Amino acid sequence: MPRTASEPPVTGPFRRAFGRAVPAEGEGGTFTQSWYPICMSSAATPDFVRGFDFLDGRVIVFRDKEGQAHVMSAYCPHLGADLSIGDMIDGQVRCIYHHWKYDAAGRCSGMPSTDPIPSAARLFKFPVCEKYGIVWAYNGTEPHYVLPDFDFPDEELVFKTKIFGEEVPVDPWVLCANTPDMQHIRYLHGIEINGDNPHDTVEWTDHSMFYQFAGTHVTGDPVRHRVGIVGTSMYFQSTDFAGRWFGFVSPFSLTRPGRSTVYITVCARKDMGTPEEVDQFLEEIAELETRVVLDDLMNMQTIHLKPGTLTRSDLTLSRFFDYMRAFPRAHPSAEFIS
Numbered sequence: 001m002p003r004t005a006s007e008p009p010v011t012g013p014f015r016r017a018f019g020r021a022v023p024a025e026g027e028g029g030t031f032t033q034s035w036y037p038i039c040m041s042s043a044a045t046p047d048f049v050r051g052f053d054f055l056d057g058r059v060i061v062f063r064d065k066e067g068q069a070h071v072m073s074a075y076c077p078h079l080g081a082d083l084s085i086g087d088m089i090d091g092q093v094r095c096i097y098h099h100w101k102y103d104a105a106g107r108c109s110g111m112p113s114t115d116p117i118p119s120a121a122r123l124f125k126f127p128v129c130e131k132y133g134i135v136w137a138y139n140g141t142e143p144h145y146v147l148p149d150f151d152f153p154d155e156e157l158v159f160k161t162k163i164f165g166e167e168v169p170v171d172p173w174v175l176c177a178n179t180p181d182m183q184h185i186r187y188l189h190g191i192e193i194n195g196d197n198p199h200d201t202v203e204w205t206d207h208s209m210f211y212q213f214a215g216t217h218v219t220g221d222p223v224r225h226r227v228g229i230v231g232t233s234m235y236f237q238s239t240d241f242a243g244r245w246f247g248f249v250s251p252f253s254l255t256r257p258g259r260s261t262v263y264i265t266v267c268a269r270k271d272m273g274t275p276e277e278v279d280q281f282l283e284e285i286a287e288l289e290t291r292v293v294l295d296d297l298m299n300m301q302t303i304h305l306k307p308g309t310l311t312r313s314d315l316t317l318s319r320f321f322d323y324m325r326a327f328p329r330a331h332p333s334a335e336f337i338s
């Protein structure tokens with residue numbers, strides 16, 4: 001039976017009830033200190049330097065001669081030329097304007113004139129990792145967590161990664177807030193969860209939250225999920241789908257305040273079949289998860305998410321708002337990237 005409010009309706013004046021706000025990305029000049037996807041691994045090459053928007057500024061991505069990907073501030077410390085239109089020369093970035101060169105540590109390594117190289121002639125070098133076919137940069141100087149592995153070593157998995165559509169007009173954490181919102185799994189996605197919402201089983205750390213549930217997908221297939229949020233920028237899922245395992249992550253970039261790009265990565269075990277069978281399975285899973293992401297985006301492209309009138313069923317979501325309020329925020333690259 002639907003629940004009804006126990007009090008008679010109030011006739012006014014009407015005021016909307018809000019909880020404590022979660023600071024928006026960029027508010028007060030800072031951003032949450034997470035790992036953020038910058039580009040596909042395939043976009044980082046030793047032949048070209050490429051530019052991407054990040055944290056309301058601009059960064060370059062290139063690969064050195066050893067194959068290591070780098071993410072650094074894009075603006076040349078000399079006069080501010082955008083290094084993404086420069087050249088790669090022997091594994092170093094050369095500015096198009098006066099040919100100052102920058103090495104893999106972000107230091108100016110040479111210039112055509114005989115002037116001494118100023119010590120301030122250096123780029124901001126972000127901590128970088130490559131995972132799930134994506135180049136990631138950390139907003140800070142010392143990462144306080146690492147991106148998680150699946151239940152199997154990466155060498156035993158096949159990954160398929162893509163960027164999903166256009167930028168969406170919300171912060172990455174807003175997209176993350178879907179996961180602790182257990183109710184939407186039933187109502188928005190139509191996935192049946194066996195038993196009550198598993199609020200009691202959520203595992204929290206200062207940089208992640210995970211929980212498990214079993215149920216029935218809209219396809220009618222039995223599913224067993226372990227799902228979670230890592231940092232403020234990634235959805236993580238490990239699933240047994242009708243007896244077959246797959247992994248799924250959806251990272252969210254932070255190009256500027258209130259803007260994000262959605263990535264989709266699916267993976268499966270190499271030994272689950274022939275390469276053709278694995279590929280076919282990944283296609284099916286990517287399609288399945290894309291439909292779920294589309295459901296979410298339909299809502300998330302228009303939501304003005306604020307902690308409002310919460311109920312007992314919002315227990316984990318409410319705790320997620322606390323997690324977000326407590327998340328470290330900083331912007332050490334600010335002077336370099338804008």
Ligand code: FES
Nearest residue numbers: 076078079095098
């Ligand atoms: S602006 Fe880059 S070398 Fe002068």
Ligand SMILES: [Fe+2]
Nearest residue numbers: 178184189296
């Ligand atoms: Fe969702």
